[in-house]
Amino acid sequence: MEAAISVILVLMILGAIFAIHAKDLLSAVIACGIVGYGLVICFLLLKAPDLAIVQIVVETITLVIMVAVVLDSTREEPFTKPDRLGFVNIVTALLIIVVVFYFLNLATASLDAFGEGSLRMAEHYITGAAEKTGSANLVTGVVFDFRGYDTLGEATVLVTAVLGVLTILRIKGKK
Amino acid sequence: MIVYLLCFILFLVGLYGVITRRNLVKIVISLSVMEFSIFLFLALIGYVDGGVAPIVDPANPDVIYVDPLPQAMVLTAIVIGLATTAMLMSVIIRLYRKQKTLDIREIKNLRG
Amino acid sequence: MKGMTLIVKKTTQLIAGIVFLYGIYVIIHGHLTPGGGFAGGVILAGSFILLILAYGSDFMKLSREESGSTITENLAVLIFLLTALAGMFVGARVFFHNWLPVGKVGELVSAGVIPLYNIFVGIEVAASILTIFLALVIFKEEMTK
Numbered sequence: 312m313e314a315a316i317s318v319i320l321v322l323m324i325l326g327a328i329f330a331i332h333a334k335d336l337l338s339a340v341i342a343c344g345i346v347g348y349g350l351v352i353c354f355l356l357l358k359a360p361d362l363a364i365v366q367i368v369v370e371t372i373t374l375v376i377m378v379a380v381v382l383d384s385t386r387e388e389p390f391t392k393p394d395r396l397g398f399v400n401i402v403t404a405l406l407i408i409v410v411v412f413y414f415l416n417l418a419t420a421s422l423d424a425f426g427e428g429s430l431r432m433a434e435h436y437i438t439g440a441a442e443k444t445g446s447a448n449l450v451t452g453v454v455f456d457f458r459g460y461d462t463l464g465e466a467t468v469l470v471t472a473v474l475g476v477l478t479i480l481r482i483k484g485k486k
Numbered sequence: 487m488i489v490y491l492l493c494f495i496l497f498l499v500g501l502y503g504v505i506t507r508r509n510l511v512k513i514v515i516s517l518s519v520m521e522f523s524i525f526l527f528l529a530l531i532g533y534v535d536g537g538v539a540p541i542v543d544p545a546n547p548d549v550i551y552v553d554p555l556p557q558a559m560v561l562t563a564i565v566i567g568l569a570t571t572a573m574l575m576s577v578i579i580r581l582y583r584k585q586k587t588l589d590i591r592e593i594k595n596l597r598g
Numbered sequence: 599m600k601g602m603t604l605i606v607k608k609t610t611q612l613i614a615g616i617v618f619l620y621g622i623y624v625i626i627h628g629h630l631t632p633g634g635g636f637a638g639g640v641i642l643a644g645s646f647i648l649l650i651l652a653y654g655s656d657f658m659k660l661s662r663e664e665s666g667s668t669i670t671e672n673l674a675v676l677i678f679l680l681t682a683l684a685g686m687f688v689g690a691r692v693f694f695h696n697w698l699p700v701g702k703v704g705e706l707v708s709a710g711v712i713p714l715y716n717i718f719v720g721i722e723v724a725a726s727i728l729t730i731f732l733a734l735v736i737f738k739e740e741m742t743k
């Protein structure tokens with residue numbers, strides 16, 4: 312299981328590196344799709360079918376919106392050689408990456424090994440949950456019954472995002 | 487633990503893209519790659535060896551289930567990521583109509 | 599924007615209805631099989647987006663503003679909130695209380711209020727994504743006129 316997920320992660324990393332350095336913007340957007348659809352396979356390997364369904368449809372909608380934006384504007388990226396300011400940017404980015412990588416390793420040194428997580432916290436959400444909430448799908452029971460406030464917050468975020476998009480893309484008001 | 491390492495490398499590739507790219511669309515793509523790595527990390531934490539998907543089957547009631555709590559968090563986060571990307575894209579459309587370029591060094595004036 | 603070729607139009611005529619029904623199936627069976635409100639809502643929006651992309655916005659006669667989908671989305675969130683508030687007046691006085699009878703695990707009519715939550719969240723997510731897409735299409739139309 313670890314080997315399969317590692318292979319797919321390496322492919323995702325290669326796709327992400329290509330998406331950053333692509334010359335054509337349409338190629339970059341399609342390479343972003345590699346990362347998204349590779350994530351779907353990882354979710355299926357990790358026994359999470361709910362997440363796989365949501366991720367595959369959301370990734371399709373995101374790609375449609377991005378392609379609609381890219382086809383409408385210029386498609387080439389003319390700056391290929393970094394000048395002096397760009398060079399300083401790259402060196403700073405590499406320094407930040409080394410520091411953050413060190414701290415991330417430090418933070419996960421105390422986690423359990425992959426696949427042997429103790430279900431100490433999840434005992435209350437699994438035992439007897441099907442009788443208390445009545446739903447056979449445990450994730451739906453957690454999302455809508457045990458953690459209903461998070462779902463309320465998410466509905467609010469969606470309404471606010473639509474409000475923002477309608478305000479930004481407004482033609483000058485009707486006279 | 488090598489899976490966690492590769493997950494962090496994906497996050498850092500996205501971070502490098504956000505810092506060093508000059509094109510607006512590439513910045514949004516790198517932000518999206520960072521979000522995907524975090525979703526994968528959350529789903530990796532809740533995995534149990536030999537577990538099944540968290541759907542209760544009344545026929546055989548006692549098997550080991552995978553942790554459903556990180557999956558619920560990632561479910562919410564995926565939809566919020568879509569809303570954020572859509573809003574960023576609409577800002578990019580508006581900027582392109584005004585300034586006729588997608589380079590962040592040319593977009594200098596805050597007015598209009 | 600103009601539509602696509604004849605083959606795409608004919609295929610969309612056959613497929614769009616099936617995708618719509620599949621979205622409703624995923625929403626309603628949210629408490630029995632994987633899926634739920636969010637996935638089903640996005641699939642539902644996907645069928646409408648397919649129709650708009652295949653036939654072009656001149657044929658669909660998209661009006662100047664997107665009032666229908668905005669009203670649907672706001673009504674769905676309002677009813678979701680009212681259903682959650684109704685738990686305060688029945689039984690244990692907490693927000694988000696499951697106030698319909700729970701029933702037997704594994705049947706379609708079970709789990710109290712959760713199927714109602716699924717349906718309204720599904721309608722709201724579908725209307726949101728449709729509104730975002732319509733705003734993009736109408737903006738492009740007005741700019742190239």
